[in-house]
Amino acid sequence: MVSPATRKNLPKARAMDFITSTAILPLLFGCLGVFGLFRLLQWVRGKAYLRHAVVVITGATSGLGKECAKVFYAAGAKLVLCGRNGGALEELIRELTASHATKVQTHKPYLVTFDLTDPGAVVAAAAEILQCFGYVDILVNNAGISYRGTIMDTTVDVDKRVMETNYFGPVALTKALLPSMIKRRQGHIVAISSIQGKISIPFRSAYAASKHATQAFFDCLRAEMEQYEIEVTVISPGYIHTNLSVNAITADGSRYGVMDTTTAQGRSPVEVAHDVLAAVGKKKKDVILADLLPSLAIYLRTLAPGLFFSLMASRARKERKFKNC
Ligand SMILES: NC(=O)C1=CN([C@@H]2O[C@H](COP(=O)(O)OP(=O)(O)OC[C@H]3O[C@@H](n4cnc5c(N)ncnc54)[C@H](OP(=O)(O)O)[C@@H]3O)[C@@H](O)[C@H]2O)C=CC1
Numbered sequence: 136m137v138s139p140a141t142r143k144n145l146p147k148a149r150a151m152d153f154i155t156s157t158a159i160l161p162l163l164f165g166c167l168g169v170f171g172l173f174r175l176l177q178w179v180r181g182k183a184y185l186r187h188a189v190v191v192i193t194g195a196t197s198g199l200g201k202e203c204a205k206v207f208y209a210a211g212a213k214l215v216l217c218g219r220n221g222g223a224l225e226e227l228i229r230e231l232t233a234s235h236a237t238k239v240q241t242h243k244p245y246l247v248t249f250d251l252t253d254p255g256a257v258v259a260a261a262a263e264i265l266q267c268f269g270y271v272d273i274l275v276n277n278a279g280i281s282y283r284g285t286i287m288d289t290t291v292d293v294d295k296r297v298m299e300t301n302y303f304g305p306v307a308l309t310k311a312l313l314p315s316m317i318k319r320r321q322g323h324i325v326a327i328s329s330i331q332g333k334i335s336i337p338f339r340s341a342y343a344a345s346k347h348a349t350q351a352f353f354d355c356l357r358a359e360m361e362q363y364e365i366e367v368t369v370i371s372p373g374y375i376h377t378n379l380s381v382n383a384i385t386a387d388g389s390r391y392g393v394m395d396t397t398t399a400q401g402r403s404p405v406e407v408a409h410d411v412l413a414a415v416g417k418k419k420k421d422v423i424l425a426d427l428l429p430s431l432a433i434y435l436r437t438l439a440p441g442l443f444f445s446l447m448a449s450r451a452r453k454e455r456k457f458k459n460c
């Protein structure tokens with residue numbers, strides 16, 4: 136006679152018998168093995184892709200750009216570090232060359248100082264880089280500023296400044312380096328956008344607009360460059376713990392100067408830099424580096440725009456009440 140407990144376990148035992156007596160188990164292990172091998176191959180290819188590659192990083196003086204400089208340097212890239220503050224770049228180069236925390240051969244970085252809002256300086260910087268290295272493998276358009284203010288109070292000069300830094304500057308630098316990439320039929324353009332390149336939140340008009348424009352431009356570029364085998368990666372992070380909010384500009388163009396709680400509670404720039412390195416190594420096309428809520432908000436904006444707009448309007452109402460504006 137079969138006890139109730141044995142009867143309950145019978146289907147489980149039969150399923151186990153089936154798995155072990157048929158080819159399912161070897162098949163399962165086979166699939167896992169192939170997947171593991173594929174990931175290993177991808178990892179090895181990513182490493183080889185970055186080693187000795189000429190990598191230009193803008194906004195390398197602080198935050199995410201500085202951390203990207205560290206991880207690309209450790210991966211063996213030949214770095215060109217860009218920013219407005221030459222002293223900060225020299226200090227970073229000293230820090231990088233003093234550390235021996237990597238097994239791969241490293242290269243002393245080269246620095247170029249220029250302001251992205253100055254089109255002439257951007258073209259001259261690209262020419263200097265090409266004269267020095269002959270070519271660029273990877274351009275990481277990272278530099279950027281954020282903004283806080285109401286649309287009604289913000290001068291058009293401020294809108295332009297944010298667009299010049301976050302959009303026209305990277306576009307100009309990309310265009311200046313593209314011809315040499317096209318000639319070699321090799322190159323990779325990376326744009327550090329933002330979750331705000333996919334959704335717009337109140338009191339960030341200029342910033343969100345500049346990041347939406349970035350997303351659109353580099354999506355077009357990806358399609359147009361496919362024929363030359365040039366890769367384009369757009370990366371959209373959520374909040375990162377950097378000085379972005381402190382350096383943000385306000386409605387009248389003055390510095391915001393506040394470390395927002397959202398920024399302070401953001402991801403570590405070191406972690407995000409590793410994610411950027413991995414995305415570039417895998418030649419990803421579009422990457423979102425954010426928590427669940429911002430990621431869901433992107434879907435909500437597409438699938439239920441009415442609901443998303445109501446949520447944003449309520450957010451604006453609350454923030455206005457809180458700030459009395
Ligand atoms: N922090 C965050 O929460 C998030 C950031 N991002 C994006 O990450 C990128 C890096 O920002 P993050 O590291 O956070 O901020 P930081 O303020 O720490 O760094 C910004 C960098 O941009 C450079 N920069 C600013 N204006 C100019 C200019 N006119 N010309 C040249 N360089 C300039 C700065 O260099 P310097 O002033 O020394 O010249 C600095 O190196 C930005 O594109 C930002 O939009 C995206 C999502 C979230």
Ligand SMILES: CCCCCCCCCCCCCCCC(=O)OCC(=O)COP(=O)(O)O
Pocket residue numbers: 281282329330331336339342372373374375379380383395397398425428429431432435446
């Ligand atoms: C199906 C349920 C979906 C629920 C969605 C609710 C909507 C929640 C809104 C979430 C908004 C997230 C905004 C994220 C913004 C962000 O990460 O920005 C990154 C930056 O670039 C930061 O710049 P800032 O200057 O604004 O600090």
